[in-house]
Amino acid sequence: MIQFNNVTKKYGKKEAVKNITLTLPRGRIIGLVGENGSGKSTLLKIMSGVSLPQYGKITLDGVNVSKKTANHVAYLPDADEIYPYFTVKQLFQYYDSQFPDFNFDKACIVAQFLDIDLNASLKKLSKGNRGRAKIAATLGREVDYYLLDEPLSGLDPMVRQSIIKGFIQFVDTESQTIILSTHELKDVEPILDNIVVLRDGNIIANEPVEAIRELQRIDITTWMTRLFREGEINGNKANS
């Protein structure tokens, strides 16, 4: 379980996340959604221990997030430029040297599942295949938490589907948790347990996906659209 208590993170004067209190349970697949700049990446960085908040407290299974807890977390940043001169296999070997929890065989199995050639150099791979290789390296780590920043962004529908199948196949939701940020709601909806919606650094909703369908009889894309429309109406009222 990851718990945020009144967490604020500022970059210069800008508050990227504002006084957030949030509990993310274990053994779930949780989607972080919201417009660009709403605070999704910042939230993932704070959870992973890459970035420390100025105010508030964040714990991972009861322990304060730090360099130590970072060992129990596989964080995939939202950046395309990783070790261009490596082959996929060398990338896995590098991960193996850096992370004691890395399972080289598992990474190779995931790569095979995602149809990635281990001997291909990352530089020469298409963006989609590079995305898949990074996913394979990340899932190769045997950790309790996978924190994935935009793992599907910029990939074509086929690649997105194969990565999603990879999550179903290789992440054990009995004990492992995925928290991912995404704009590809339609793709991820069938695998999400919970959805957390951010707006301007605030959490505006945190709901089980099936409950939205069950109680409101709409899918999450429609639900999100309504949520934002209502937000705008209320926001305008507050401003006037």
Next chain:
Amino acid sequence: MDFLPDKPIYQQIMEKIFGDLLKGSVKPGDRLPSVREYALEFGVNANTMQRVYKELELMHLTETKRGQGTFVTDDMQRLEELREEMMQSLVTNFIHQMESFGFTEQEVIVQISKRNRGELD
């Protein structure tokens, strides 16, 4: 599988499995795939599939044998009951839909009889 927006995903999967049973592509006594295999086939979270299995078991449509997996019940009486319930619920939905277009139940019955006598194609 594509899911309808207005219903929980676990319910749609339950209906699909039940439909397969009614159509005969899954048979009484058959062993169902593991939660993970089915989750992959439907492209859903394993937690959702776990819930499907739990609900099917609560309906006495399946039973789990320790260490062996989940099996479709071979209790034919129970299957017949569930089939009857399914038909009732489908017919009720159908009538409600027709009524929402202003047709009466009686008109619907007349129409169905005509079809049955081959007066319509």
